[in-house]
Amino acid sequence: MTTVNVRPAGHGLVxxxxxxxxxxxxxxxxxxxxxxLLAAACVAYLCVGEKSVAPGEVLRILLGEPSPSAFVVEExxxxxxxxxxxxxxxxxxxxxxxQTVARNPLASPDIIxxxxxxxxxxxxxxxxxxxxxxxxxxxxxxxGILAAALVYAFAWRGGLHATRFVLIGIGIAIALRSLIxxxxxxxDYLVAQQAQIWMTGSLNGxxxxxxxxxxxxxxxxxxxVLWAARAQRTVSLDDDTATALGVRLGAVRLGLVAVxxxxxxxxxxxxxxxxxxxxxxxxxARRMTRTAQIPLLxxxxxxxxxxxxxxxxGRRLFSPVELPVGVLTAAVGAPYLIWLIVRxxxxxxxx
Amino acid sequence: MSRLQARELTLAYEDRTVVExxxxxxxxxxxxxxxxxNACGKSTTLRALGRLLRPAGGAVLLxxxxxxxxxxxxxxxxxxxxxxxxxxxxxxxxxDLVSRGRQPHQAWWKQWSEEDERAVTDAMERTDVxxxxxxxxxxxxxxxxxxxxxxxxxxxxxxxxxLDEPTTYLDISHQVEVLDLVRRLNRLRGRTVVLVLHDLxxxxxxxxxxxAMKAGRVVAxxxxxxxxxxxxxxxxxxxxxxxxxxPVTGSPLVVPGAPWGAEEPxxx
Ligand SMILES: Nc1ncnc2c1ncn2[C@@H]1O[C@H](COP(=O)(O)OP(=O)(O)OP(=O)(O)O)[C@@H](O)[C@H]1O
Ligand SMILES: [Mg+2]
Numbered sequence: 001m002t003t004v005n006v007r008p009a010g011h012g013l014v015x016x017x018x019x020x021x022x023x024x025x026x027x028x029x030x031x032x033x034x035x036x037l038l039a040a041a042c043v044a045y046l047c048v049g050e051k052s053v054a055p056g057e058v059l060r061i062l063l064g065e066p067s068p069s070a071f072v073v074e075e076x077x078x079x080x081x082x083x084x085x086x087x088x089x090x091x092x093x094x095x096x097x098x099q100t101v102a103r104n105p106l107a108s109p110d111i112i113x114x115x116x117x118x119x120x121x122x123x124x125x126x127x128x129x130x131x132x133x134x135x136x137x138x139x140x141x142x143x144g145i146l147a148a149a150l151v152y153a154f155a156w157r158g159g160l161h162a163t164r165f166v167l168i169g170i171g172i173a174i175a176l177r178s179l180i181x182x183x184x185x186x187x188d189y190l191v192a193q194q195a196q197i198w199m200t201g202s203l204n205g206x207x208x209x210x211x212x213x214x215x216x217x218x219x220x221x222x223x224x225v226l227w228a229a230r231a232q233r234t235v236s237l238d239d240d241t242a243t244a245l246g247v248r249l250g251a252v253r254l255g256l257v258a259v260x261x262x263x264x265x266x267x268x269x270x271x272x273x274x275x276x277x278x279x280x281x282x283x284x285a286r287r288m289t290r291t292a293q294i295p296l297l298x299x300x301x302x303x304x305x306x307x308x309x310x311x312x313x314g315r316r317l318f319s320p321v322e323l324p325v326g327v328l329t330a331a332v333g334a335p336y337l338i339w340l341i342v343r344x345x346x347x348x349x350x351x
Numbered sequence: 352m353s354r355l356q357a358r359e360l361t362l363a364y365e366d367r368t369v370v371e372x373x374x375x376x377x378x379x380x381x382x383x384x385x386x387x388x389n390a391c392g393k394s395t396t397l398r399a400l401g402r403l404l405r406p407a408g409g410a411v412l413l414x415x416x417x418x419x420x421x422x423x424x425x426x427x428x429x430x431x432x433x434x435x436x437x438x439x440x441x442x443x444x445x446x447d448l449v450s451r452g453r454q455p456h457q458a459w460w461k462q463w464s465e466e467d468e469r470a471v472t473d474a475m476e477r478t479d480v481x482x483x484x485x486x487x488x489x490x491x492x493x494x495x496x497x498x499x500x501x502x503x504x505x506x507x508x509x510x511x512x513x514l515d516e517p518t519t520y521l522d523i524s525h526q527v528e529v530l531d532l533v534r535r536l537n538r539l540r541g542r543t544v545v546l547v548l549h550d551l552x553x554x555x556x557x558x559x560x561x562x563a564m565k566a567g568r569v570v571a572x573x574x575x576x577x578x579x580x581x582x583x584x585x586x587x588x589x590x591x592x593x594x595x596x597x598p599v600t601g602s603p604l605v606v607p608g609a610p611w612g613a614e615e616p617x618x619x
Pocket of ligand 2: 393394395435515
């Protein structure tokens with residue numbers, strides 16, 4: 001493997017056999033930094049709780065040494081940490097892909113109806129007595145994909161128009177939200193409460209079994225995500241220019257949306273719609289890397305950091321009362337969303 | 352000979368027909384310039400020649416094969432096209448944008464080659480944007496931006512190059528520079544070029560083959576010195592003019608006649 005300096009400023013070239021890959025140097029550095037931050041957040045997550053464990057002890061436990069705290073760290077906190085990591089990364093990637101296709105930093109699965117689709121179907125299932133966290137994810141995956149297909153079908157008119165895609169998404173999201181409210185008021189009190197907690201996005205009670213769908217999805221979609229990271233480059237140009245460069249826009253967009261929708265739906269299925277993560281992570285990551293398109297790896301890492309830190313705070317901030325992770329992400333996300341809108345007005349609403 | 356041809360081409364947006372039954376053969380190894388009034392369908396025709404617009408009737412043929420049936424990436428290795436108003440992604444750098452012109456020559460596992468490097472460097476030097484390489488495209492002047500887009504189209508290194516009004520936004524010296532560049536590409540490298548231009552005199556000077564369009568039809572085509580006449584200008588643009596030989600090249604020079612207010616006496 002050798003590296004050479006080449007033209008597109010700020011990129012390094014990695015050669016491996018007959019292949020050659022462009023690596024954006026700043027993105028690589030940011031990814032490294034985020035990994036360190038994420039590692040620190042993970043250790044902190046495992047240390048802090050009702051029973052504090054020293055960081056050194058946590059590391060020893062992770063390396064497999066016996067310890068009296070092993071149960072707390074490995075059986076109670078670690079499975080939930082893995083869910084946080086997977087859900088955060090999935091939302092980070094999904095948000096990045098959907099924002100790329102919609103060409104709009106305000107688009108994300110929780111705004112264009114995917115989370116609401118997953119929510120409506122899940123809450124409906126809950127009202128009909130289905131409450132197992134191992135089955136619910138599959139139900140909500142179906143709901144998310146269904147909602148996305150609906151948005152896509154309505155927005156499609158001989159081609160996918162980015163703005164129409166977002167507006168129709170918002171419309172469908174609103175319609176589905178009222179459907180959710182309807183189910184909640186129809187169902188009995190306990191179900192409504194469980195649904196309410198699910199709707200805010202919570203990692204409470206999620207362990208290895210519950211996180212299986214998201215772990216498998218991330219693993220299986222890894223090749224698709226690698227493809228998407230490169231394909232994103234081409235759809236960020238305008239339609240005519242991209243087509244002139246030989247990009248099969250329709251197919252590429254559908255592929256990108258599909259990967260995003262599946263990831264978002266599965267993550268929503270596992271943890272509920274953890275608001276704003278998919279919206280925030282790609283934009284934060286992109287501001288750090290200063291790339292022309294959303295850096296998927298950095299976006300995934302940012303999403304993971306956000307969810308891990310938010311859940312850590314949610315567990316401890318008002319202990320013994322636990323706040324659902326979605327409450328914290330919303331508390332940070334909502335002001336950011338407003339700032340984004342105000343700022344985009346200031347520059348003339350350029351999308 | 353013509354690698355690129357339009358046969359009975361009908362083009363429409365939704366159900367509004369813009370171009371009807373157009374027959375056009377782009378002569379190989381020549382510079383073809385399309386002129387015509389605003390909204391007569393020049394961009395529409397160019398977009399169809401570059402498969403950006405699916406014909407409502409008829410076909411565009413590349414080497415005798417219907418464009419609509421060829422893989423788009425293969426077309427992109429033969430035809431380069433610069434739209435009238437391309438939009439750059441936010442915050443992209445000049446070098447990054449130009450290197451995207453190499454897209455059709457790359458694959459997932461072959462993201463950059465010596466060939467790419469050479470083509471991009473070459474394109475940036477020819478269009479005089481090498482010094483801007485690290486600047487953000489957002490922060491350039493209209494003319495600089497236009498040259499960056501042209502560089503991107505050049506980096507694609509296709510035999511056929513379609514440029515929609517490449518000289519808008521450019522000052523007169525850069526206009527001449529771009530047109531000279533196009534001509535050099537054509538003369539030295541045998542590239543076939545199709546341009547849409549608004550300046551009739553530039554069109555007459557740089558075209559080997561001039562196509563005059565009006566309301567979606569070709570009104571006249573041929574070498575400029577044969578077809579550019581005062582009648583044609585009146586017919587196509589509704590403008591009275593005098594056509595004289597260009598003092599430098601001898602190509603037809605259109606001088607608008609009847610200056611403002613000259614045809615009627617000033618009312619008092
Ligand atoms: N995307 C579109 N949707 C609908 N109608 C369009 C579209 N693009 C162009 N038109 C219409 O098609 C007609 C021809 O437009 P075209 O862009 O081809 O003109 P043009 O000759 O390139 O004009 P100009 O010199 O102003 O660039 C115009 O009436 C225009 O309004
Ligand atoms: Mg035009």
